Amino acid sequence: MTLPALADITGLTALLGELDAPDLTRAQAVLNLASTEIRFVARKDWVDDEDELEDVPAIVAKTTLEVAQRAFLNPADGTRQESLGDHAKTLDVRQGVYLTEEEKAKVRAAAAGENKPSGLWTLSTTRGCDDILDATEFVDVEGGGDPIPYQSKYGL
Numbered sequence: 001m002t003l004p005a006l007a008d009i010t011g012l013t014a015l016l017g018e019l020d021a022p023d024l025t026r027a028q029a030v031l032n033l034a035s036t037e038i039r040f041v042a043r044k045d046w047v048d049d050e051d052e053l054e055d056v057p058a059i060v061a062k063t064t065l066e067v068a069q070r071a072f073l074n075p076a077d078g079t080r081q082e083s084l085g086d087h088a089k090t091l092d093v094r095q096g097v098y099l100t101e102e103e104k105a106k107v108r109a110a111a112a113g114e115n116k117p118s119g120l121w122t123l124s125t126t127r128g129c130d131d132i133l134d135a136t137e138f139v140d141v142e143g144g145g146d147p148i149p150y151q152s153k154y155g156l
Helices: 009-016 021-042 058-073 101-111 130-134
Strands: 081-084 087-090 137-139 148-150
Touching: 009 021, 009 058, 021 058, 021 101, 058 101
Parallel strands: none
Antiparallel strands: 081 087, 137 148
């Protein structure tokens, strides 16, 4: 049984431009292959019991489109470089549908539910020792202000 693609063909055609019927068929095939690769990396299929798409993270849909676009545009004949006059273009040497290491990391994070931006977090500055404050003396501050907690580990 074939599962639905993780992104819609209209998204891919928006990236590729208008396609004729044979290219549209090829684009859908590449989209299906990209979805298969992503499901393999994620170890998740994002479908419900009726094999309908369910809760596909935006980064997974985006990655599916990028992988499919790359596979569609890479030449199937193994061409690695093209030259026309003074202009030369070197192409990716890998063939077929594949995910880069960065794409794999994004997909794995999304599959694990880690689709929130990272880089900022809260760090607790206490050690869970709330009972210490009960046994702490409060010492007046010279010059005024609120008393500060003080507890000597030597009992002074």
